[in-house]
Amino acid sequence: MRLAILAACLTLELAGQSPQSLRLRADLEFLCSDALAGRVSLSHEAEITARYIAADFQRSGLAPGAGGSYLQEFPLVAYRTDSGKRALRMIRAGVRKEWTPGADFTGAFSRDVRIGPSPVVFAGFGITAPEYGYDDYAGIEAKGKIVLIFDHEPKEDDPRAVFNGTGHTLHAGRTTKVANARRHGALAVLVASEPVRSHRGLLEPTPGGTTQGQPLRANAPPQSLDDDSQIPVFSISDEALAELLAQPADRQRAIEAGLRPQSADLPDTRIELASGNAEMHRGVSLNVAGLLEGSDPVLKSETVLITAHYDHLGTQNGKVYAGANDNASGTVAVMELARMFAASGQRPKRSLLFVVFGSEEQLMLGSFYYTAHPLRPLAGTRAVLNLDMIGRDEAHIPQSEGVLKIPADTSNELNLVGAMYSADLLKVIQEENRGAGLVLDTKFDRDHSLNALFRCDHLPFLAEGIPAVWLFGGFHPGYHEPSDTVEKLNFPKFEKVIRLTYAAAAKVADGAKPPKFGVEPAPR
Numbered sequence: 001m002r003l004a005i006l007a008a009c010l011t012l013e014l015a016g017q018s019p020q021s022l023r024l025r026a027d028l029e030f031l032c033s034d035a036l037a038g039r040v041s042l043s044h045e046a047e048i049t050a051r052y053i054a055a056d057f058q059r060s061g062l063a064p065g066a067g068g069s070y071l072q073e074f075p076l077v078a079y080r081t082d083s084g085k086r087a088l089r090m091i092r093a094g095v096r097k098e099w100t101p102g103a104d105f106t107g108a109f110s111r112d113v114r115i116g117p118s119p120v121v122f123a124g125f126g127i128t129a130p131e132y133g134y135d136d137y138a139g140i141e142a143k144g145k146i147v148l149i150f151d152h153e154p155k156e157d158d159p160r161a162v163f164n165g166t167g168h169t170l171h172a173g174r175t176t177k178v179a180n181a182r183r184h185g186a187l188a189v190l191v192a193s194e195p196v197r198s199h200r201g202l203l204e205p206t207p208g209g210t211t212q213g214q215p216l217r218a219n220a221p222p223q224s225l226d227d228d229s230q231i232p233v234f235s236i237s238d239e240a241l242a243e244l245l246a247q248p249a250d251r252q253r254a255i256e257a258g259l260r261p262q263s264a265d266l267p268d269t270r271i272e273l274a275s276g277n278a279e280m281h282r283g284v285s286l287n288v289a290g291l292l293e294g295s296d297p298v299l300k301s302e303t304v305l306i307t308a309h310y311d312h313l314g315t316q317n318g319k320v321y322a323g324a325n326d327n328a329s330g331t332v333a334v335m336e337l338a339r340m341f342a343a344s345g346q347r348p349k350r351s352l353l354f355v356v357f358g359s360e361e362q363l364m365l366g367s368f369y370y371t372a373h374p375l376r377p378l379a380g381t382r383a384v385l386n387l388d389m390i391g392r393d394e395a396h397i398p399q400s401e402g403v404l405k406i407p408a409d410t411s412n413e414l415n416l417v418g419a420m421y422s423a424d425l426l427k428v429i430q431e432e433n434r435g436a437g438l439v440l441d442t443k444f445d446r447d448h449s450l451n452a453l454f455r456c457d458h459l460p461f462l463a464e465g466i467p468a469v470w471l472f473g474g475f476h477p478g479y480h481e482p483s484d485t486v487e488k489l490n491f492p493k494f495e496k497v498i499r500l501t502y503a504a505a506a507k508v509a510d511g512a513k514p515p516k517f518g519v520e521p522a523p524r
């Protein structure tokens with residue numbers, strides 16, 4: 001009798017739900033189950049998740065997207081810093097100043113390193129932006145030196161600023177700045193918050209950093225791509241900056257007054273730095289890729305990517321961080337989109353590559369590896385539609401209060417992040433939204449406090465000059481918390497986002513002219 005009652009209740013609960021909703025819920029319940037323990041990077045449960053997605057791609061009729069496999073392996077290094085092996089010293093006029101880890105500087109590095117004493121060069125905001133006629137490295141030599149830079153961008157709270165007004169460009173991101181320093185031959189980078197600043201909230205995460213006070217890497221050690229070309233990066237305090245650089249606020253104001261660099265060597269100044277690890281081991285993470293080859297003999301060599309990430313934060317203090325919205329929602333959406341395209345019987349002219357990345361919570365390691373080792377040529381990659389956190393209604397978190405205007409009802413709203421880099425792709429999404437009926441918002445492309453531009457898997461593609469938009473339901477209470485569970489998802493909205501993504505991807509894949517990459521601000 002009890003089983004009969006339970007079956008009847010289940011039938012009533014499922015009555016009226018669409019077949020798509022039932023498929024989505026079934027996949028979500030598995031990905032968010034205790035058995036997968038939060039899908040943390042480099043865990044056995046993360047590998048099970050990747051193989052589950054791969055099997056679904058195969059059942060849907062997609063071809064293997066990684067050569068003869070659905071899985072693209074990428075090497076990682078997991079490490080725990082030994083605080084006793086971390087050191088940062090300034091030597092000036094023969095006098096050594098020892099700074100204190102945690103108070104004066106923070107940071108971790110995947111290898112044991114010892115650098116210096118080395119000369120130091122101040123490189124302003126660390127930006128080389130030919131499109132804006134600005135280069136902090138013009139007139140200085142960074143090779144063989146430690147580079148000191150400010151975080152963020154000049155005049156970021158000025159709506160008239162060249163660097164996208166109150167929004168960010170890619171040049172504000174720490175990944176971009178460090179890569180620029182590395183190209184200029186720097187040994188290491190010291191990053192200081194700009195002395196005159198207005199930003200607050202969710203600052204861009206760094207290795208070992210946190211978001212909303214929650215560990216980005218759960219209980220697992222920090223992870224990095226196994227790449228010997230990386231250089232150490234330390235964040236330094238305002239007090240350490242003032243000791244290193246005379247009148248830093250005046251230098252910032254001078255840069256911003258005429259958008260002219262104030263870069264210079266720091267005379268008679270040397271820096272010693274060291275970083276060492278108490279624990280270090282190598283492992284392999286997985287991207288999952290399935291291919292639907294295009295129908296046009298010529299255009300099938302070009303690619304439209306539909307992407308998400310499957311990993312989350314694991315288990316902490318005995319509680320499973322299920323990550324239903326972040327990002328089981330995007331994962332099952334990509335799986336469903338693969339089924340829809342494969343079952344349609346009509347292949348678009350360009351090829352579609354469905355990729356679900358691993359290790360996103362470790363600062364987009366899977367997607368950065370993909371752009372360094374693409375499965376389809378980047379030169380022929382025409383657009384990326386990235387799905388992450390698409391199933392919840394947006395609501396204020398402490399960091400967004402006073403920063404963003406969020407409507408009282410967001411049950412039908414969807415944010416588009418990175419749309420400022422392709423007016424063409426934005427136009428396609430807006431036009432195809434007529435069938436989905438969502439309310440679209442580009443507000444995160446005009447914000448410099450929550451740093452959404454740098455927080456998801458669209459970023460590595462934008463850095464390569466590829467139109468890429470993150471479809472994002474917005475932050476919400478319970479973000480990166482155990483309370484991000486399936487029952488809190490808004491399924492009608494969820495299905496609309498899938499419908500919109502299908503239509504937009506089909507339009508780009510079949511369109512005569514692919515979207516162009518540009519830097520014009522998104523329409524307001």
